[in-house]
Amino acid sequence: MTLLFLPAGLLIIIVFGIPIVRYTWLSFHASSVLTKLEVLPNNGANWIRILGDDRFWQDAYQTVRFASISVTIEICLAILIALLLDQKINNRGLVRALSLLPWALPTTIMALGWRWIFNTPYGPIEKIFATLGLGPLNILSNPDTAWLATIIADVWKTTPFIALILLAGLQTIPNELYEAFRLEGGGKLHAFQQITLPMLKPYLIISILFRTAQAFGVFDLIQVMTGGGPASSTESLGLYAYLNALRFLDFGYSATIILLTFIILIIFTLLVWLLASKANSIRKAITS
């Protein structure tokens, strides 16, 4: 039996274990352009530096904000879309395939598209407001609105992915349940609350965890849309780690950023998981 776990176990060690060990080791060393890329121990200087690095904590806040808001909106929209796609409509296959299109597009290309959509003065949004005699909005050059624009772009791109998972979940719910509920005299909204949502819960939790982890590492979308600006108001932890590694050639500090981000992500997803699953199911999991 243990032998059967060997391939999967080895894969996990190679893909996850080795990088984590290597990064932990690197985070206790100086390895930058100043050390001529040699790896020299520096007695935890990276960790002391990161705790007092206000930019890291600002980015951490912005990343959590980005992840929590975008995933919440995505889940709400995805439930609606999944319910819609589950109906018997004409050309259902085609509609389902089309709805996945945003998910299939490369992020860089769609981010470039959104950068032009929000562009002042040539983007369509500005043009619409201008014809109404309003504006200019300057969405991407205002720290109060630029981060919302990145969330809109992210929601547009990844909602179909959640909708797909939820659609699969919806199809596992037996029709007999709804029929029995109807016979008992339950309404449609009630059926959604009593049957659909509880039955979808495992799928919801899976998609929330998936998307949270992914949104936490957001990089390409922001790099292309705003480059982290204006006034660093959209910079994510992923972008900061990238800057340190590839632009500043400071690999020791970059490894520290990645590790601490990883720790924050674990705490954050644990919180999300606790919130998403009800208390009794946790108790069940613990007692069983």
Add this chain to the structure above:
Amino acid sequence: MKLINVKNTIFLLILIFVFSSIGLAEAKRPRPVNINILMPAPFVESTLDLVSRFNDKEKGKINLKITKGPLETEAVSDLAISSLLLGKSTFDALLIDVTWLPKYAAAGWLEPFEDRIKPKDWDSLAAGARLGNKYMGRIYRWPLVADMGLLYWRTDLMDEPPKTEKELLDISLNLREQGKVPYGYVWQGRQYEGLSCVFLEVINGFGGEWLSSSMKVNLTSKESLEATRWLKELITSGASPRAVMNFSETEALQAFKSGDAALMRNWPYAWEELQKKESYVKGKVGVTTMISKENHEPSATLGSWGFSILKSSTKKDAVFKAIEYLTSENAQKEMFITNGYTPTKSDIFKDEELLASSELLPVLETALSISASRPQTPLYAQISDVLQKQLSSVLTEDKPIYEALKQAEVKTMKIISAAGNKL
């Protein structure tokens, strides 16, 4: 049955002889040395002819292959660095930006080659083109093309371009008030490297300095505060649209090209773009150097590209030969005519034939003569990043000017002192 068929044997022997001599000749034939240079995408197109002519000339000896990198400057650096970090790079040389050189050289990736450069070759470079090729006194880069910040102006809207910061502001506001253009002056105000380039020109033109050669940070000097206040005033007064805070070169060019702006800060490449058929301002564009305060000299941020040989290359002689060919006087002349690339050799600026056909050349010469390089240190990326962030918060009115610049100064000094001041 005969054991040996004579006819067949002879035939077989002839066959063996023929094939082995072909093989032998093939083996003896000198194989060309294959070399590979990484360039950003736009340069690949413009050097296509030169490269094929070099390969014809060196046929059988050297085979030069160009790897097409991404379009965007920093994406090219990411690709180069990734390949260098993996150990033995597949490239023999890189075409690199002026700001990368100290970083790459300090990381130990580049081969110094001053012993290959003759003094007369060095002297043939225009003064501005000599900047940014050395690190710790050694030559690591040979320039292909120079690049300087320029001020583009509309000849149909004004008789003369603005020379001072006040003139620029007044002209922009007047033209807007008269309803002649929606925007006055467009530039690069997005939080990225372009903003540092804009700032360097302005602070120098105001008589200040970003970083002195002895690594003293001067961001809270009177001149620096004035320069930053002016940049902010451009936006608050309406001389520049608020949208410039997310403008890179592309957006600024788009606005100017479609006739929406009276003035633009951009690089020389914009000139060719503005002469194209679809350009609304074709034939209505003049170009000059950046404004400065009265009694101060104007300045142009230098952004040149040049070739560096990688230490890991085993074919350095062949690579140097290729670099010599691609940067020769004839090559530069040709690239100026076909692509508008700014030459790096001073003789070309005196070429009668070119001067007769191009009104741009004298402006380029002037701009190159007043060009200023960004701080040349391996920590430039960090230092510039700190400045970009603070300038962006000034422009977006996130922070008061002094507070932002003070923070930028303190952080820059921290970066320098963390490096033990050994830059």
